[in-house]
Amino acid sequence: LLVLPPPLFSRFTNVDLPSILPSNLLFLAKMSTVNGMELQDDVLIEILSRLPVTSLIRFTCVCKYWLSLIKSPEFASKHYITRSNNHGKDDDSILTVFNPGLSFTIFCYEDLSIKTVFKIRPATNEPVSNLSICHHDVISRCLVIGPCNGLLLMTFTKADRTKQFDGGAAETVLLLWNPATREVFKLPQLPHLDVTGSSCAGYGFGFDDTSNDYKVVVFDASQNSSIVQLYSLAANSWRQVDAGFGFCLGRGPETSVSNPTYNGGMHNWIICYAVGYDLSLFLLSFDMANEVLVETPVPDGATVFSCGLLQQRSNNKYPTLYDFDDARTGISIWVLNQYGPTGDWTKQHYISLAEGITLGYKILLWKEGILYVNDRDPDILGNEDEITLYNLRTHQKKSLRIPADRRIVGYTESLVSIAKCVRQGQQSSAYADDQQQNSNSSFEMKLIQQQQKEHQEYLYLLNTGVHPREDELILHEEEEEDDSNSSTDSAYLRHNRRNHQEPLGCVEYTEDEIEYLDKYNDEIERLSKLPYCLREVNQPISSNPCTF
Amino acid sequence: MASSSSSSLSRVVVKSSDNNLFVVNKKVASQSQLLKQCIDNMEEKGTNDVILIPLSNVTSNILTLVLEYCEKHADFADDDNNNQELKQWDHEFLKKFDYATLNSLTMAADYMVTKSLLNLCCQFIADSIKDLTVQQIRQIFDIKNDFTPQEEADIKNENAWAFR
Numbered sequence: 210l211l212v213l214p215p216p217l218f219s220r221f222t223n224v225d226l227p228s229i230l231p232s233n234l235l236f237l238a239k240m241s242t243v244n245g246m247e248l249q250d251d252v253l254i255e256i257l258s259r260l261p262v263t264s265l266i267r268f269t270c271v272c273k274y275w276l277s278l279i280k281s282p283e284f285a286s287k288h289y290i291t292r293s294n295n296h297g298k299d300d301d302s303i304l305t306v307f308n309p310g311l312s313f314t315i316f317c318y319e320d321l322s323i324k325t326v327f328k329i330r331p332a333t334n335e336p337v338s339n340l341s342i343c344h345h346d347v348i349s350r351c352l353v354i355g356p357c358n359g360l361l362l363m364t365f366t367k368a369d370r371t372k373q374f375d376g377g378a379a380e381t382v383l384l385l386w387n388p389a390t391r392e393v394f395k396l397p398q399l400p401h402l403d404v405t406g407s408s409c410a411g412y413g414f415g416f417d418d419t420s421n422d423y424k425v426v427v428f429d430a431s432q433n434s435s436i437v438q439l440y441s442l443a444a445n446s447w448r449q450v451d452a453g454f455g456f457c458l459g460r461g462p463e464t465s466v467s468n469p470t471y472n473g474g475m476h477n478w479i480i481c482y483a484v485g486y487d488l489s490l491f492l493l494s495f496d497m498a499n500e501v502l503v504e505t506p507v508p509d510g511a512t513v514f515s516c517g518l519l520q521q522r523s524n525n526k527y528p529t530l531y532d533f534d535d536a537r538t539g540i541s542i543w544v545l546n547q548y549g550p551t552g553d554w555t556k557q558h559y560i561s562l563a564e565g566i567t568l569g570y571k572i573l574l575w576k577e578g579i580l581y582v583n584d585r586d587p588d589i590l591g592n593e594d595e596i597t598l599y600n601l602r603t604h605q606k607k608s609l610r611i612p613a614d615r616r617i618v619g620y621t622e623s624l625v626s627i628a629k630c631v632r633q634g635q636q637s638s639a640y641a642d643d644q645q646q647n648s649n650s651s652f653e654m655k656l657i658q659q660q661q662k663e664h665q666e667y668l669y670l671l672n673t674g675v676h677p678r679e680d681e682l683i684l685h686e687e688e689e690e691d692d693s694n695s696s697t698d699s700a701y702l703r704h705n706r707r708n709h710q711e712p713l714g715c716v717e718y719t720e721d722e723i724e725y726l727d728k729y730n731d732e733i734e735r736l737s738k739l740p741y742c743l744r745e746v747n748q749p750i751s752s753n754p755c756t757f
Numbered sequence: 758m759a760s761s762s763s764s765s766l767s768r769v770v771v772k773s774s775d776n777n778l779f780v781v782n783k784k785v786a787s788q789s790q791l792l793k794q795c796i797d798n799m800e801e802k803g804t805n806d807v808i809l810i811p812l813s814n815v816t817s818n819i820l821t822l823v824l825e826y827c828e829k830h831a832d833f834a835d836d837d838n839n840n841q842e843l844k845q846w847d848h849e850f851l852k853k854f855d856y857a858t859l860n861s862l863t864m865a866a867d868y869m870v871t872k873s874l875l876n877l878c879c880q881f882i883a884d885s886i887k888d889l890t891v892q893q894i895r896q897i898f899d900i901k902n903d904f905t906p907q908e909e910a911d912i913k914n915e916n917a918w919a920f921r
Contacts, residue, residue: 252863253898255875259883267920270891270912272900391918 300652
């Protein structure tokens with residue numbers, strides 16, 4: 210580098226930045242006059258958006274500015290986009306579901322080290338759980354659907370074992386879950402459709418970017434109806450929508466719904482139905498924005514035993530389908546070009562398996578040359594589900610050595626707050642907009658109330674054995690609202706809550722009941738401080754169970 | 758660009774905030790979108806003089822580092838195969854700086870719109886601070902704790918799992 214002494218200045222044409230820059234780059238000229246602090250902000254956001262979620266949550270307590278920055282929805286989306294574009298970093302996580310114990314294991318994608326293990330069911334006979342699930346509940350049919358911007362939809366059937374002869378005890382629970390921030394949001398009870406225990410129930414979860422809203426769709430494929438149940442997170446309510454597609458059009462009742470997969474704006478399933486003695490397949494897709502179902506034929510030769518949908522890393526609008534050869538020596542990878550009755554698929558890859566390699570009956574995930582396969586042979590009874598990894602380059606097979614069900618999900622950590630999405634739908638938002646922060650916080654307040662209400666219901670049930678009537682469980686809503694308006698952040702809100710220990714004021718309880726409830730007030734209070742946490746399993750975990 | 762212009766500049770002079778002048782050849786300067794824009798615009802205007810670009814936000818020692826980076830990356834600009842070698846160089850390049858220098862370098866990269874250097878610095882800083890404690894972060898970024906002890910304790914309690 211040649212450094213010139215100052216006297217030589219006059220020999221050059223001096224450039225005046227604002228005069229030579231085109232209008233779209235004028236901000237560059239302005240930046241040379243702003244003070245260093247504002248420039249630092251810009252860079253600070255760039256740096257923070259590259260951090261893992263756990264670090265960011267810890268750094269919320271660096272200062273007030275960092276707290277408001279990290280909690281803002283704009284930062285959440287900036288962070289998600291930066292992290293998901295960053296290939297080969299530790300942002301990609303893998304979640305496996307193990308049904309019997311209802312436990313979830315989260316792996317770091319890069320080296321398959323275990324990050325966290327979550328369990329829904331309390332390990333001991335604790336009377337209160339923040340998800341109102343007890344140790345003795347029978348939990349079945351657990352499905353994890355998604356991810357969509359780092360969020361997952363979890364659904365399972367919960368039945369109280371002590372009431373198994375009482376037909377009404379089983380209940381379908383739907384939860385939205387952000388495993389990275391550990392926020393769990395329980396959806397309101399599905400109002401018009403009883404899909405408890407039904408294998409024909411289809412669940413979908415996705416994001417509608419036209420209305421900036423997350424939606425959950427539920428239908429029963431065994432019913433002759435085109436009505437689906439649609440939940441909007443912005444409105445936090447269910448409604449019925451005619452999706453323009455009848456399920457039972459001449460198809461038998463043995464319809465099954467499988468392979469829920471989300472692709473940018475569309476949620477897909479594979480529907481299998483019986484025609485005489487044969488099974489026939491088609492792809493069913495729900496358009497999150499237009500709220501309609503679309504039927505698309507699958508590629509020729511694909512059967513229920515040979516094909517399935519693959520989860521994609523990018524939010525590509527069109528699904529990818531794998532299809533095993535008849536001899537199971539190779540796999541075709543198909544990509545859809547257009548939804549609709551034409552079924553325009555393109556064969557993108559053909560993977561031939563090395564000699565002697567057999568892969569189990571379902572491919573769960575395909576990421577960067579590694580197939581995650583469920584290696585259970587469905588013809589052998591009692592054979593356990595097991596996840597096997599098959600490296601397409603080295604043709605090696607390894608076991609993940611973690612008990613897991615048929616579901617394994619790859620996702621990118623995100624800071625998206627489910628609770629904050631509820632009122633956000635129609636609003637424009639900005640950093641540190643006081644009004645908005647207020648409305649967000651007051652919603653979080655309501656969540657806590659709702660959960661307290663559930664605790665009360667549960668306690669009431671424990672005491673009396675009957676479900677309380679709705680009007681018996683009214684809380685001091687107005688009081689709480691006032692409270693929330695006076696504060697701007699949930700952290701402070703919860704602090705303030707302690708001064709308002711009258712959640713049970715409207716219910717007339719007997720003295721025994723009051724004494725009983727008083728005993729649990731502390732527990733409710735404790736839980737209201739951690740309202741979104743699934744129970745984390747604190748057991749020693751062997752590190753790196755599998756590496757190539 | 759160069760083919761459509763009436764003149765072609767081979768070198769520019771860049772002035773740092775403390776009034777030192779750096780002569781930079783065009784290929785190296787093009788690594789910075791800010792400098793590239795200036796060159797393209799002056800070429801369109803048909804200037805044949807050597808142009809001087811003042812950078813009022815960047816000191817000489819930081820500018821030296823940015824230009825060192827640009828020189829290295831200009832060498833590799835037409836060549837994708839050496840990516841691994843370049844990555845190694847990038848890492849060695851950043852490893853020797855303290856946080857204050859890294860921060861200034863990052864801000865200079867942002868100001869001069871050298872996207873790859875900005876990404877590199879941000880990722881490097883992020884990777885090195887992700888396991889630090891709150892107290893260490895405050896020290897490094899020179900941030901004053903404006904929470905009351907109670908407020909801070911509440912935030913910690915709310916997400917106790919992130920503090921282990």
